[in-house]
Amino acid sequence: MRVDMSFDLGPENPLGALLSIVLALLCVSILSRKTQLSGHVARVKSIDGLRGYLAFLVFLHHCAVWYGYLQSGKWMAPRTTLYANFGSSSVALFFMITGFLFYTKLIKCRNGKIDWGRLYLARVYRLTPVYLIVILILGVIVAAKSDFRAHDSLLNLCKYYVEWLFFTIRGAPDINGLKNTFIIVAGVTWTLPHEWKFYGVLPLLSLTQGVRPKWPLLVIASVILLFWHPHGAVLESFIAGLICAILVEKKCLHALAGSRSGHWITLLGLLLGYAVFPESHQDASILFLALAFFLIASGNTLFGLMGWRVSRFLGEMTYSMYLLHGVILFLAFEFYNCVSGSAALGLLWFWGIVLALIPILLGASYLSYKYVELPGMKAANR
Numbered sequence: 001m002r003v004d005m006s007f008d009l010g011p012e013n014p015l016g017a018l019l020s021i022v023l024a025l026l027c028v029s030i031l032s033r034k035t036q037l038s039g040h041v042a043r044v045k046s047i048d049g050l051r052g053y054l055a056f057l058v059f060l061h062h063c064a065v066w067y068g069y070l071q072s073g074k075w076m077a078p079r080t081t082l083y084a085n086f087g088s089s090s091v092a093l094f095f096m097i098t099g100f101l102f103y104t105k106l107i108k109c110r111n112g113k114i115d116w117g118r119l120y121l122a123r124v125y126r127l128t129p130v131y132l133i134v135i136l137i138l139g140v141i142v143a144a145k146s147d148f149r150a151h152d153s154l155l156n157l158c159k160y161y162v163e164w165l166f167f168t169i170r171g172a173p174d175i176n177g178l179k180n181t182f183i184i185v186a187g188v189t190w191t192l193p194h195e196w197k198f199y200g201v202l203p204l205l206s207l208t209q210g211v212r213p214k215w216p217l218l219v220i221a222s223v224i225l226l227f228w229h230p231h232g233a234v235l236e237s238f239i240a241g242l243i244c245a246i247l248v249e250k251k252c253l254h255a256l257a258g259s260r261s262g263h264w265i266t267l268l269g270l271l272l273g274y275a276v277f278p279e280s281h282q283d284a285s286i287l288f289l290a291l292a293f294f295l296i297a298s299g300n301t302l303f304g305l306m307g308w309r310v311s312r313f314l315g316e317m318t319y320s321m322y323l324l325h326g327v328i329l330f331l332a333f334e335f336y337n338c339v340s341g342s343a344a345l346g347l348l349w350f351w352g353i354v355l356a357l358i359p360i361l362l363g364a365s366y367l368s369y370k371y372v373e374l375p376g377m378k379a380a381n382r
Contacts, residue, residue, distance in 0.1 A: 010347045011067040012083040016354070017060050023355060024056055025310055027362045032313040035370070046296045047097060049306030052314030054090040055321040059329075059361065061087035062186040063354050066329055070337075070345045075183060085274040088281065089289055091191055092237040092273075096293045098195060099241020100248075102202060107249050111210035116203065116217060118380075123199055125380035127167075127192070127319070129372045134323045135164050138184050141330070142175045151177035167192040186326030194234055200224035205242075233281045240290035248297050257298035266295045266302050320368035321361060328361050 064078040064086075077084045106114070139161060150157065152175075160173040168189045174181045182189070203213040203221040213221075230238070247253065256262045269292030277285035301307035332353055336345070 011350055012064050012078050012080040014082060016351055017057075017083075017086070020060060020354060020358060021053075021056065023358050024314070024362060027359045028052075028314045029310050031362065031366050032310055035366075044297055044299060045312060046299060046301045046306040047100075048315040049301065049308065049311035050093070050293075050296055050315065051097065051318040052311060052316075052321070054093055055318045055325075056314070057086040057090045058188070058322060059325040060354075061090070062188075062326060062329055063350075065186070066333055067345060067350055069183070070333060075180065075187075081278050082275050084278065085285075088233070089274050089285065092233060092286060092289055093293055094191065095194065095198075095234060095237035096241040096244065096290060098198060099238040100245045100293075100297055101241075102199070103205065103242045103245040104249070106202070106206050106209045106211065107245060109206070109209065109211055114206060114211055114213070116213060119202075120199065122377075122380040123196075125376040126373070127195075129376040130320050130323055130368055131167065131192075132165070133368070133372065134185060134327060135161075137327055138164065138181070139175070141184050141327075142178050142181060145178055146176045164189075167196055169193040169196065184327060184330045185323070186329060188322060188326050194228075194230055194238075197224055197228040197230075198238055201228070231281075232283075233286060236283065236286045237289075240286060240293070244290065244294045244297050247294060253294075254298050257295045257300040262295050262300050263303050266292045266300050268292075269295075270302075314362075317362070317365040317369045320365040320373060324364050324368060325361055328357060328364065332357055 061078065061083055064083045065075065068078065069075050077087070105119075152160075157176060160175045163170050163173055164175070169192075172182045172187070172189055201221045201224055203217040204225060206213055207218075256265075269288045273285050273289035273292065277288075296302065296306060305311060333345075336349070336353065
């Protein structure tokens with residue numbers, strides 16, 4: 001293990017991350033005064049508060065990745081443990097949230113029936129609208145970067161674009177010969193196939209709670225499970241979410257979660273998961289993150305932080321923020337490159353751009369949530 005919390009690393013400075021989070025909360029505070037978002041709320045408010053911070057940390061992770069990309073031409077993880085885990089550990093917690101929430105649904109339907117059609121239709125309406133807009137923007141950017149000329153056959157153009165439209169389940173190919181097309185969205189779509197495949201195996205998981213899905217659903221779920229090959233950290237994160245759902249339902253440690261000691265244990269688990277282990281690919285890292293998540297799922301608000309109205313407001317915009325931040329970063333740094341005539345980026349310019357993008361990202365995420373996500377969720381309910 002190594003602790004990496006240096007303060008002289010420029011684009012990966014922890015103080016820069018702290019300043020960015022404070023600015024984000026100020027922006028969200030202004031937005032929340034003008035409009036009361038009232039979308040789907042998780043069973044535990046502290047989880048809603050957690051989500052927004054996770055998405056914002058992924059944004060900071062990709063800011064650091066972009067700085068390195070502009071300097072070296074290589075798309076790779078940040079050098080520091082902290083900023084690398086802003087991406088990987090945050091995604092691990094996202095998978096835990098998914099596992100927890102959906103297995104909790106199964107537990108609630110124990111020995112009963114589940115309206116599978118409604119469940120999957122709700123997922124389609126929830127995840128598809130914003131994603132389609134992002135893929136449309138990606139297509140426009142690809143066309144512009146290609147000078148609006150076809151550099152590949154029409155068949156390949158259609159094939160590759162369709163693969164993107166279907167949540168990159170079969171991969172994220174380069175479109176029209178544009179190398180590293182995935183950079184336009186910061187590569188965030190890699191998590192979505194795992195999410196969809198997890199939804200696909202829910203009928204099998206429901207058997208553990210006495211639910212008896214129809215056999216076609218079980219066959220489809222079995223095929224999905226057969227061809228789903230998540231690497232260790234992804235699988236462990238989903239399993240951690242399932243285990244947390246079982247433990248939370250038993251209410252065995254709720255008193256600890258609400259105690260002062262519980263707050264310190266949660267903070268310690270997050271610090272160890274984010275700042276000590278090199279990315280969340282180690283079993284110990286997943287264990288500490290799962291410990292913190294279990295206490296948060298049991299109602300721990302981390303000294304009240306996750307329960308703030310501003311935190312929950314930020315959490316409601318999570319999906320839009322997660323999908324949109326890559327496009328916004330791409331457009332911003334491409335614009336800088338065109339104006340300056342150089343890919344070289346000084347630290348002052350870098351942090352200036354990052355801080356300037358925060359209100360833009362949050363404003364766009366707010367509009368996306370209000371006018372795209374919410375209507376989709378309401379349509380699913382109808």
